[in-house]
Amino acid sequence: MPRRGYHHGNLRAALVEAALDLIAERGPAGFTMAEAAKAAEVSPAAPYRHFENREALLVEIAVQGYDLFCDLMDFAWNEGRPSALSAFMAMGRAYLAFAAKHPAHYMAMFEAGLSVNATPELAAAAERANAVLTRTAAALAQHIPAERRPPPAMFAAHVWAMSHGVVELYARGSPGARAPFPAEELLESGIGIYLCGLGLIPVDR
Amino acid sequence: MPRRGYHHGNLRAALVEAALDLIAERGPAGFTMAEAAKAAEVSPAAPYRHFENREALLVEIAVQGYDLFCDLMDFAWNEGRPSALSAFMAMGRAYLAFAAKHPAHYMAMFEAGLSVNATPELAAAAERANAVLTRTAAALAQHIPAERRPPPAMFAAHVWAMSHGVVELYARGSPGARAPFPAEELLESGIGIYLCGLGLIPVDR
DNA sequence: TGTACATCAGTGAACGCGCGTTCACTGATGTAC
DNA sequence: TGTACATCAGTGAACGCGCGTTCACTGATGTAC
Numbered sequence: 001m002p003r004r005g006y007h008h009g010n011l012r013a014a015l016v017e018a019a020l021d022l023i024a025e026r027g028p029a030g031f032t033m034a035e036a037a038k039a040a041e042v043s044p045a046a047p048y049r050h051f052e053n054r055e056a057l058l059v060e061i062a063v064q065g066y067d068l069f070c071d072l073m074d075f076a077w078n079e080g081r082p083s084a085l086s087a088f089m090a091m092g093r094a095y096l097a098f099a100a101k102h103p104a105h106y107m108a109m110f111e112a113g114l115s116v117n118a119t120p121e122l123a124a125a126a127e128r129a130n131a132v133l134t135r136t137a138a139a140l141a142q143h144i145p146a147e148r149r150p151p152p153a154m155f156a157a158h159v160w161a162m163s164h165g166v167v168e169l170y171a172r173g174s175p176g177a178r179a180p181f182p183a184e185e186l187l188e189s190g191i192g193i194y195l196c197g198l199g200l201i202p203v204d205r
Numbered sequence: 206m207p208r209r210g211y212h213h214g215n216l217r218a219a220l221v222e223a224a225l226d227l228i229a230e231r232g233p234a235g236f237t238m239a240e241a242a243k244a245a246e247v248s249p250a251a252p253y254r255h256f257e258n259r260e261a262l263l264v265e266i267a268v269q270g271y272d273l274f275c276d277l278m279d280f281a282w283n284e285g286r287p288s289a290l291s292a293f294m295a296m297g298r299a300y301l302a303f304a305a306k307h308p309a310h311y312m313a314m315f316e317a318g319l320s321v322n323a324t325p326e327l328a329a330a331a332e333r334a335n336a337v338l339t340r341t342a343a344a345l346a347q348h349i350p351a352e353r354r355p356p357p358a359m360f361a362a363h364v365w366a367m368s369h370g371v372v373e374l375y376a377r378g379s380p381g382a383r384a385p386f387p388a389e390e391l392l393e394s395g396i397g398i399y400l401c402g403l404g405l406i407p408v409d410r
Numbered sequence: 411t412g413t414a415c416a417t418c419a420g421t422g423a424a425c426g427c428g429c430g431t432t433c434a435c436t437g438a439t440g441t442a443c
Numbered sequence: 444t445g446t447a448c449a450t451c452a453g454t455g456a457a458c459g460c461g462c463g464t465t466c467a468c469t470g471a472t473g474t475a476c
Contacts, residue, residue, distance in 0.1 A: 006437050007452060027318055029234035033430060043454050045432080050452090054430070110373070111316070113232055148408075150394065153385040157375065158367070158395040164374055165366030168315070180358040189355065190363040190399070197402030203353075211470050212419060238463060248421050250465080255419090259463070 012050040014040040016064070019057055023104035028058065028112035058108055059118050065105030066125035072098050073132050084140045085200060091136060092163060092191050096183055099167040110164065133160055144198050155198075162190050217255040219245040221269070224262055228309035233263065233317035263313055264323050270310030271330035277303050278337050289345045290405060296341060297368060297396050301388055304372040315369065338365055349403050360403075367395050 008014065018039035022031040033054050037044045051057040076094035080087045099106045108114070109126075116126045137159065138152035150158075171183035179186075195201045213219065223244035227236040238259050242249045256262040281299035285292045304311045313319070314331075321331045342364065343357035355363075376388035384391075400406045 006454090007439080011452080032428080034428070044430085045455075046453060048431070150398070154391065154394060157371075157385055157391055158398065161370030161374055161391070161395065162363070162367045163370065165368065165370030166362075168373065169366055169369055170362065180362055186359065186362055186366070189359060190366065193355070193363065193402035194395070194399045195402065197398035197400065197406075199408070201402075203404070211421090212472075216419080237461080239461070249463085250422080251420060253464070 008040070008042060008046075011040060011042060011046060014042075015047050015050060015057065016061060019061060020104040023061070023107055028107050031058075033057070055114070055118065058112055058114060059122050061105060061108040062112065062114055063119075063121050063125045065102065065109045066122075066129045068102065068105060069098055069109070070125075070128050070132050073129075073136075077132075077136050080136070080139050084143060085195070088136060088140050088195075089188065089191065092159070092187050093184065095163045096167065096171060096187060099171055103172070106167070130156075140200065141198075143200055148199060150198075158194065159191060162194070163187060166190070213245070213247060213251075216245060216247060216251060219247075220252055220255060220262065221266060224266060225309040228266070228312055233312050236263075238262070260319070260323065263317055263319060264327050266310060267313040267317065267319055268324075268326050268330045270307065270314045271327075271334045273307065273310060274303055274314070275330075275333050275337050278334075278341075282337075282341050285341070285344050289348060290400070293341060293345050293400075294393065294396065297364070297392050298389065300368045301372065301376060301392060304376055308377070311372070335361075345405065346403075348405055353404060355403075363399065364396060367399070368392060371395070 015036050018036040019031055021039065022035055033047050034044050036057070037047050040046075047057070051060065072094050073091055076090040077087050078090070114122065117123050133156040134152050137156035141149050141152050141155055166183050166187045170179040170181075170186055192201060196203055220241050223241040224236050226244065227240055238252050239249050241262070242252050245251075252262070256265065277299050278296055281295040282292050283295070319327065322328050339358050339361045342361035346354050346357050346360055371388050371392045375384040375386075375391055397406060401408055
């Protein structure tokens with residue numbers, strides 16, 4: 001993306017890219033507009049042609065993160081094929097892969113302290129992500145006898161909570177990293193046991 | 206804790222207290238030495254008589270947090286009485302209560318980006334917390350038939366991950382708060398289902 | 411009990427720094443005729 | 444095709460600010476004799 005003289009050409013995207021690098025390296029609080037501008041080889045005032053302020057750039061990253069997240073989750077779910085169960089487990093792996101490959105997006109989404117209502121776009125993106133997870137949970141829940149079936153939103157929340165917990169506590173090269181097991185193994189086994197509890201996986205294995 | 210003239214009397218504790226308030230209000234990144242000093246009614250240089258630098262104060266808070274956490278968990282566990290299962294569920298509730306009543310401690314422990322190895326004291330405190338959870342998981346796991354019993358460290362990690370996930374995603378007046386269920390209900394039901402999966406709770410309820 | 415003195419725990423002023431943001435500006439681009 | 448001009452997307456300098464931290468200092472405390 002070489003500079004073409006006075007005008008940059010695609011500064012907005014370049015700033016997002018630069019911010020992603022900075023956030024991945026130093027966390028959402030450690031990124032500054034000045035450094036993002038510098039990384040994009042542009043004066044410190046230039047970013048304000050594209051983003052109203054610092055938070056707006058952070059919000060943009062979170063929105064992109066939610067969109068990417070939805071895509072990856074949808075892809076992993078693959079409309080419940082070959083089976084709802086195996087597709088669901090694939091989503092779990094995709095969740096960890098997303099957190100690992102897009103740490104800055106993940107941080108902007110969940111650790112930057114942004115209000116989901118910062119902008120309508122962000123609220124919509126977050127809601128879409130929520131809907132994807134709840135929809136798949138509902139599809140899988142159909143295989144549970146009705147009287148033992150939790151509300152899909154609760155089912156989804158349980159799984160999301162465990163996934164997020166694994167990411168935060170054990171997946172990130174979390175400082176001091178005392179992870180007792182690989183994150184993938186931890187999440188797979190944890191969700192496996194949880195699904196046993198719902199009767200979705202036969203008890204003996 | 207009134208000021209007794211030139212000397213403060215208990216500045217170290219007052220600074221910790223002030224920092225806790227600031228962190229609870231604005232997060233670990235939002236707290237500053239200058240403001241903590243001001244809140245303690247002391248000049249900006251005074252804190253450096255008690256803490257080498259900003260991080261040292263944060264570490265102190267995290268250490269205190271781990272200690273408090275251990276105490277509360279031990280108390281809730283109550284040596285597994287009246288039953289290992291009910292004591293375990295009590296720990297889950299205590300976990301949420303700790304996060305709710307001591308948000309600044311919780312943040313310093315898990316969200317401040319401190320390395321667990323920042324100091325030997327911190328590493329020891331974190332290890333103690335880990336040990337408490339693993340110990341209770343091991344006690345409860347004794348009631349699982351050996352061939353279905355996961356390693357206690359894994360068992361503990363699953364439950365910790367779900368607890369932490371619930372706190373981060375649904376418990377904190379998390380920005381935009383779209384919690385579909387009360388955090389307590391979410392964690393209780395989630396762990397309940399998980400324990401069903403381990404055969405620790407009869408399936409029909 | 412009184413005094414000399416070491417130590418402790420504060421003060422206040424200053425430092426260098428980097429931040430977010432604004433401003434008047436200007437070079438480049440693209441459109442109307 | 445050529446030219447006038449509006450608009451866009453940069454520049455560079457500056458602002459006010461608050462931060463972490465250091466320094467030489469001094470008032471208060473406590474101990475030895």
